[in-house]
């Protein structure tokens with residue numbers, strides 16, 4: 001089955017290719033460079049559907065989109081759907097991460113809880129639509145560490161760690177991130193739906 005990956009974020013593309021290769025090698029994932037719709041939804045699910053619908057309409061194929069972000073409890077769930085441009089419209093990952101660290105500078109560890117959330121939308125050419133979610137709980141570090149991953153990875157410390165040494169996702173290998181991430185968890189939840197197609 002062919003499926004268009006409706007994202008313009010190359011890090012998401014790489015992660016999805018890894019996930020699909022290791023869990024559903026029968027799927028043929030196709031890149032998408034068509035028009036980017038305005039993401040004016042107020043939830044992750046609405047935005048994921050907006051992106052998947054646009055790509056399915058443009059290509060005539062099944063389309064999968066991820067809308068994701070980091071949700072910080074002490075900020076009432078922000079940045080949430082605004083994660084990509086928390087420090088302004090430029091989608092500057094370093095500025096986003098620094099602003100979030102600033103906003104939490106006097107918050108002690110027990111109150112730095114957060115989670116990554118990924119909502120995946122699957123839109124089929126016949127109009128059927130599905131959304132699933134994956135959550136990755138953890139807390140925010142006090143400073144960035146590591147060069148791996150993207151976005152907020154260098155300041156996110158998952159509760160569940162792959163080794164005895166506590167690290168941020170920025171210090172994880174790609175395989176370690178894939179084994180635990182919100183995106184992998186959402187894709188896993190999509191499994192039963194994909195199996196019916």
Ligand code: ITT
Pocket residue numbers: 006007008009012051066067068069070083084085096116149150151152153181183
């Ligand atoms: P597309 O809409 O083209 O898919 P995007 O990056 O704009 O790309 P989103 O609107 O879903 O996608 O915003 C997701 C943002 O949330 C992303 O830019 C990061 O800032 C953050 N984020 C999501 N998943 C992440 C991850 O695995 N690691 C670090 N940060 C992540």
